[in-house]
Amino acid sequence: MKSFPNLKSIVLALSILACYACNQQTEKAETEAIPPKAEANPDTIALTSENIKEVLTAYGQKHPDSIAVITTRHGSIxxxxxKDTPLHRANFVRLAKSGFYDQGEFYRVVKGFAIQGGDSDNRTMKQTAYKIPQEIKREYIHKKGALAMARYGDDRNPDKASSSHNFYIVQGEPVPLYELRTWEEKHGIKYSPAELKLYQNLGGEPSLDTEYTVFGEVIEGLDVVDKIAEEQVGASSWPVKIVPHTIKVQ
Structure with a gap:
């Protein structure tokens, strides 16, 4: 004779089914509640030697800015x-947009050579330690007004990678032809007639060519560069009266 489950068995079975359905719904709800994995934001992700090319390339594509204004108490530059030094451009724009450069100053001034900025003893904003892969272009010489990144010397930095934030603007002086010929031989390059004319008339610092990444140039405010270069300096060429700067991109 066919047996039938008693009432207690039926209640237990229904309870088990109800719990199973409840668990299934909970798992589904939990699964649906997990947001899709967000892509790394190049605006905020910390830079490292492993990710720097990827992050700065993505940032540069998102922020194609190519004009910046450096403001000081002497005026604006x-x-x-x-654009063909994309990692350096993106890094400079990124630091400017984050406000990092607004806490910097021209902390090294060598009249007839260059003014160097970016750092400051008064900075509160911090960043990770990294270097920018060099993007040295033969066509970008260190004429007066050239914007370039500082770096450690070849003994500890044979790849000529740039500083993460310290930049300089060349002031320089007119360079005689015989000296330019010497630098041509030393660096294994040949200046064009136009470059020779620039160095002889406008001035610059050919000793730095092929050694540092030039990634921009002054288009207004060379007189401000000259004024900063006139600052009285103390030890390590640090201005006696600090020259803070802010940097905005346009």
């Missing part, structure tokens, strides 16, 4: 950032 407008610079054009070169």
């Amino acid at each position: 407008k610079v054009r950032l070169f």
Whole structure:
């Protein structure tokens, strides 16, 4: 004779089914509640030696800015950032947009050579330690007004990678032809007639060519560069009266 489950068995079975359905719904709800994995934001992700090319390339594509204004108590310097040095351009724009450069100053001034900025003893904003892969272009010489990144020397930095944030603007002086010929031989390059004319008339610092990444140039405010270069300096060429700067991109 066919047996039938008693009432207690039926209630237990229904309870088990109800719990199973409840668990299934909970798992589904939990699964649906998990947001899709967000892509790394190049505006905020910390830079490292492993991710720097990827992050700065993505940032540069998102922020194609190529004009920046450096403002000081002596006036403003407008610079054009070169698009064919994309990592340096993106890094400079990124630091400017984050406000990092607004806490910097021209902390090294060598009249007839260059003014160097970006750092400051008064900075509160911090960043990770990294270097920018060099993007040295033969066509970008260190004429007066050239914007370039500082770096450690070849003994500890044979790849000529740039500083993460310290930049300089060349002041320089007119360079005689015989000296330019010497630098041509030393660096294994040949200046064009136009470059020779620039160095002889406008001035610059050919000793730095092929050694540092030039990634921009002054298009307005060379007189401000000259004024900063006139600052009285103390030890390590640090201005006696600090020259803070802010940097905005346009």
